[in-house]
Amino acid sequence: MVKIILRDREFEVRAGMTLRDALRKCGILPEAVIATRQGEMITEDEILKDGEVVKLIAVISGG
């Protein structure tokens, strides 16, 4: 499984799918986040592997 973290929320998705598909599964708009893995930014075509943790940074602010 792959763990996806956004603020205080956590999601789990199957390994082997792309980040784009994983975000869709979690109901997260790619435009609203930046994805990092081990501190490095990754693009949406990246394939997620078993045991990985993807940290999402919310990019939209009010005002």
Added chain:
Amino acid sequence: MRCRKCGGKAVINMPQHRLALCKEHYLAWLPEQTERFIKKYRMFTRAEKVLVAVSGGKDSLSLWDILHRLGYQADGLYIALGIDGGVNYSAESQRLTEKFAAERGLTLHVVDVRAETGKTIPEWAEATWRGREKPCAVCGLVKRHEMNRIARDLGYDVLATGHNLDDEAAVLFGNTLAWAGEYLLRQGPVLEERGGLARKVKPLCRFYEREMAAYALLRGIEYIYEECPFSAGATSLYYKELLNRLENDRPGTKLAFYLNFLEARRAGLFAERSEVQQALHPCPGCGQPTSAPGLCSYCRMIEKGRDSQV
């Protein structure tokens, strides 16, 4: 995905530009584009003094960083609003802003709203406008007044804010839903000097919010990640989400919405109102230009809130 410039591993993909870049080339590309927009919209030159309104957020700190990298004379202005919201919001954003300035040897002016006016933003909101509601209207009014005052008193030629394309598109969306002609006429990358107010510019207005967050992250800029506690449920956030859903299905929609608006206005879609209707006069309270009869809206708010107890 590969970087278009060097073929290395891309860290960001921008479908609206059909462009993916590695870290190094992204950090070079964004300031280059900013420089292009500063010139294209004739925002300012290297001979002019720029005051950057900094909030401690990703956009304004990145803007300051970019202008500094590009060699512009850019000083910062931080307005301490006195918002706590249980997360120490104002104090923490001030700390990050001061740290940013100190590390780079930049000049930062700090204005404390309570010291200037006797009340914090939440206290003014409580004292004047239907107390329990959000203080965003009061906050906007006070920030605008203080930015104008400092720019004028300290002799800055131009005031720069960190509004990104998502901010601009959300405002445009709201103004279009309301067909707010007066606002549509004034919205844009540059608001020319009027009645002695400094020119206002938005050098980041063509970058997606996501692009600005990526820049701050890749540059290692420490910004306030917490939201202003009053922004929860804000209409602007709702509009941003709607626009991002469109963007998701049709990449480039946000950018086209904004750029086509600018082009339509340039081509004369919105007519200026007559001279008489838009005449400005100096406010008898603070001297800043206003179109309202008598006191400006800032001074009316102060008047209304001064006597009430908090």
